[in-house]
Amino acid sequence: MKLNLTKPLVIFDLETTGLDLVKDRIIQISYIKVSPNGVEERGNELVNPEKPIPEDVAALTGISNEDVKDKPTFKQLGQQLAQKFTGCDFAGFNSNHFDIPLLAEEFLRAGIDFDFSKCRLIDAQTIFHRMERRNLAAAYKFYCGRKMEEDFEAHRADQDTEATYRVLMGELDKYAPGANEDPEKVLENNMDQLAEFSKMNNNVDFAGRIVWGEVKDRSGKPVLDKDGKPQMTEVFNFGKHRGLPVADVLHIDPGYYSWILAGDFTYNTKQVLTRIRLREAQKG
Structure with missing residues (x-):
């Protein structure tokens, strides 16, 4: 074939x-x-x-x-x-x-x-x-x-x-x-x-340090898109911010980004995190 x-x-x-x-x-x-x-x-x-x-x-x-x-x-x-x-x-x-x-x-x-x-x-x-x-x-x-x-x-x-x-x-x-x-x-x-x-997982980076998770409203309910499916966002899958959206952590704990870049993480994890940070910065 x-x-x-x-x-x-x-x-x-x-x-x-x-x-x-x-x-x-x-x-x-x-x-x-x-x-x-x-x-x-x-x-x-x-x-x-x-x-x-x-x-x-x-x-x-x-x-x-x-x-x-x-x-x-x-x-x-x-x-x-x-x-x-x-x-x-x-x-x-x-x-x-x-x-x-x-x-x-x-x-x-x-x-x-x-x-x-x-x-x-x-x-x-x-x-x-x-x-x-x-x-x-x-x-x-x-x-x-x-x-x-x-x-x-x-x-x-x-x-x-x-x-x-x-x-x-x-x-x-x-x-x-x-x-x-x-x-x-x-x-x-x-x-x-x-x-x-x-696909066998919901990883954003290859190492699985950042994964896709559902966007939740203040009551903890999933936020749906126009097709009625849960909206997804990048969330941390390790450490003290496990389960939290990456974009939120970059705002409330900006030093976490520098810690990861200086740490023993894969280059791909650092690359993905940097792209998210740049995207969020462009949003203002």
């Missing part, structure tokens, strides 16, 4: 030094950029993380410190990647929970303000888990009819990217309207719907 695209879709995967969004770094990035006309562009880069690769990571990925010592850093690759990715949507496997947040951090560390809020983020793992609830290898066997180890080398970003691309297309084939009798297992070949289906 050909993807029904209105703008380019980047299917990608990362290998990293670990799972900490603040401390860990990318060691490999692989992507397939699919254009609405069906043209596919593939990219695969080893990245110097500027820190040692742990032995267990090297054993798992097959990527050693020797492999990356002469490779470009993400800062050196960032502008090139940002140019390729601008105007695109993104898809991956567990990408909304890890790969997108870490990629956002790497862009910001490189001084590149790449705005993922304007992208539709499609997670083939979320679709798979909500439909079948297994891992990538099981997804590949289920949707593609073959064992993953027969076609790919395990734990390499370029291999996992190819497998994810095939899984995503297999998902759209299996859950196409009219393809099965279960009305709850239908997916339209539409990037808006796939991105909405991939």
Whole structure:
């Protein structure tokens, strides 16, 4: 099945030094950029993380410190990647929970303000888990009819990217309207719907420090919009201001903003908070 695209879709995967969004770094990035006309562009880069690769990571990925010592850093690759990715949507496997947040951090560390809020983020793992609830290898066997180890080398970003691309297309084939009798297992070949289906939380920032919450009136009742749905606003999801609207906290406790900017929070959290602060300042 050909993807029904209105703008380019980047299917990608990362290998990293670990799972900490603040401390860990990318060691490999692989992507397939699919254009609405069906043209596919593939990219695969080893990245110097500027820190040692742990032995267990090297054993798992097959990527050693020797492999990356002469490779470009993400800062050196960032502008090139940002140019390729601008105007695109993104898809991956567990990408909304890890790969997108870490990629956002790497862009910001490189001084590149790449705005993922304007992208539709499609997670083939979320679709798979909500439909079948297994891992990538099981997804590949289920949707593609073959064992993953027969076609790919395990734990390499370029291999996992190819497998994810095939899984995503297999998902759209299996859950196409009219393809099965279960009305709850239908997916339209539409990037808006796939991105909405991939959402697993109400986070505003990737780390979940700021989330969407209902606007309440003075009596504590939800404020409704013109369609009768609750109006939503950004609220803090941690600390002494947990549950309070971010805009209100910025007015009553402006030092909280400076504390977060100086603290050990992800760059993306600081980026989101800064955008809210600038928006509120423009309101006067």
